[in-house]
Amino acid sequence: MKVLVPVKRVIDANIKVRVKADQSGVELNNVKMAMNPFCEIAVEEAIRMKEAGSVEEIIVVAAGPEKSQETLRTGLAMGADRGVLITSDTPLEPLSVAKLLKAVVEKEGTELVLMGKQAIDGDNNQTGQMLSALLGWSLGTFVSTIECNDGGYKVVREVDGGLESVQLTKPSVITVDLRLNEPRYASLPNIMKAKKKQIDYYTPDDLGVDVTPRVHVLKVVEPPPREAGIMVQSAAELVDKLKNEAKVI
């Protein structure tokens, strides 16, 4: 079985983003970029499935600017077999990405898509759900355990009330949560090997997908700052402030 793992290039999770002065977006120039952390978890899971013998080939796919190639190389260095890069300079919305991914799924004949639950730039949390709808496949979101079985996959989902188990019938889209696994670091030899792995290039046109945005970003601003607070020295002082000043207890 082939598994597809969509990976997104985003600002590194440890970087504090800065809003551009012209309010058009956040500053991306000279900012450290990385693979979206949830996508790393998806790549790791695919590799573990391959190591366990339930997957033959792992294809990582990224959509976005040419530089997303670096993100694919990261996935290839972790252990994915091949890459697909869909280049687009138009910013891509989740619905467009889902349509592009559907085209790749159909081209490649994959039966499983493992992806992040959320990209930490737009915080949309949509693409996997949308892809599953377009494909008419079963969907497991926010997944922290995957068990391959005859029918498909038994997944544990992290929901607001706790945990929920669902049996998904193959083929499936699964979006992964933080506690599914701990992604590995790529070793130096694997980073070297990854440079030689194949990456196929497409454009949205090649895949017959119209990626014209439906939602326009009018402006991006910083959130209002919180006013500086004070330090207290004792429990009695804290309780007094909460009771008599803030009046919250």
Added chain:
Amino acid sequence: MSVLVIAEHDNAEIRAATLNTVTAAQQLGDDIHVLVAGADCAAAANVACQISGVTKVHVADAPEYAHDLVENIAPLIQQLAGDFSHVLAPASTYGKNILPRAAALLDVQQISDITEIQSADTFVRPIYAGNAMATVQSTDAIKLITVRTTAFEAAAETGGSATLEEVAATGDTGLSQFVGQELTRSERPELTTAGIIISGGRGMQSSENFAMLERIADKLGAAVGASRAAVDAGYVPNDYQVGQTGKVVAPDLYIAVGISGAIQHLAGMKDSKVIVAINKDEEAPIFQVADFGWAADLFKAIPEFEAALDDAA
């Protein structure tokens, strides 16, 4: 304009997040419909009819809607959506799971997690863990939106008298089956609706030590939350996690204990009215958002805080 709100419920009761979503809907129109999709959900549908401001409740009562299976509920939303200008769901794990699947069936680009409505097509939403706020305008004919519940007041649970209409079920796709659930049981208030929250981080060091926070929670009528590090370490269940990728909360009082204040944690609590931070590291970033900071060892500070609460009671 008619607005459809997808209710989150347990077949008997309507969950609180639905009430905040109704308030957001009221900013878009005055004909507010609610969809209650479930199995044996007549009780929940009746409760929904009482919500202030709701004009009509659509009830889809069929076995295939038990357990919120997304593959079955999304086609139902798709079938109903055509009559509405907007379809809203809470940005809870329920809404985040279901609405994007319905949006793709409708060929609509959903707008996630809105915190403000500027007009019928223009909304504000946080991006980058709340480090930036984007104003976005949708060109889709129907708007599908998830609502950040902390940004909108809850509608009154009573005072409404909506009409009830049964809708035909859309059938079982058979794509997935519910197997079971492990819900966290607690007598304390729910995190997302609690007026006071006390959260622990890696500094708590163990599951047992969380009992210190629970005792304070019980004194204050508070909920207990946690950072990702505390959840990953297994001190508390996953549903305690507050943050960018956990729950977003905005209580009157948030007490962070042994939490450093990573941006991903701040994303989930920095809109709290009053923030207290207790951390032994004076340089911890959590102090930058705290109204009241106390640089102290929590193992000394928490028992003292508990005693001081007793003294003040």
